Amino acid sequence: DVKVTQSSRYLVKRTGEKVFLECVQDMDHENMFWYRQDPGLGLRLIYFSYDVKMKEKGDIPEGYSVSREKKERFSLILESASTNQTSMYLCASSFLGGPVGTIYFGEGSWLTVV
Amino acid sequence: KNEVEQSPQNLTAQEGEFITINCSYSVGISALHWLQQHPGGGIVSLFMLSSGKKKHGRLIATINIQEKHSSLHITASHPRDSAVYICAVVLSQKLVFGQGTRLTINP
Numbered sequence: 001d002v003k004v005t006q007s008s009r010y011l012v013k014r015t016g017e018k019v020f021l022e023c024v025q026d027m028d029h030e031n032m033f034w035y036r037q038d039p040g041l042g043l044r045l046i047y048f049s050y051d052v053k054m055k056e057k058g059d060i061p062e063g064y065s066v067s068r069e070k071k072e073r074f075s076l077i078l079e080s081a082s083t084n085q086t087s088m089y090l091c092a093s094s095f096l097g098g099p100v101g102t103i104y105f106g107e108g109s110w111l112t113v114v
Numbered sequence: 115k116n117e118v119e120q121s122p123q124n125l126t127a128q129e130g131e132f133i134t135i136n137c138s139y140s141v142g143i144s145a146l147h148w149l150q151q152h153p154g155g156g157i158v159s160l161f162m163l164s165s166g167k168k169k170h171g172r173l174i175a176t177i178n179i180q181e182k183h184s185s186l187h188i189t190a191s192h193p194r195d196s197a198v199y200i201c202a203v204v205l206s207q208k209l210v211f212g213q214g215t216r217l218t219i220n221p
Binding site: 037043058088105106 | 149156157159162200202208211212213
């Protein structure tokens, strides 16, 4: 059974803290994505990666960075968390060729910044 | 204006009813996904369409490329179908999402 696993389901962090959200996939996918989902705004792309050590900005990269040192792992980093980054974060992966084929999502990480 | 518009935003129906959720988009696309999100967050891909119609169990998805429109139908709806249904179009190898339709099926 295919799997995209996000390390933390629920986190509470303080303003200014550095936050790491980890995502691991076991399908040997080239593409990995980080989205955030907010009420009324839907899912928005933060960053994506199509290969190890490669990354591309999405629609809302400000305040975030990413790391992809291994093919199966894609990390989202909030260098200095702010309250407007309170959201649900979703990781996804797909084969190279973009999300034309099936895309697989993790269960989501609910981050609250206080 | 969003590139992907879904309607309705919220839909409540009785068990057994036939359900239709609509998705319209404003740009040329290579494919369209229908996704299902249950409470708790996880998203499952239901269909990927580039033309015509697909069926899986009680779910049917159609797309009209010329009219830039897709529909998701659920026959004989059941309370377990209660979820948020999201339409997403493929643009330049990235997904652009609709706002989602919250479906509630009452017993």
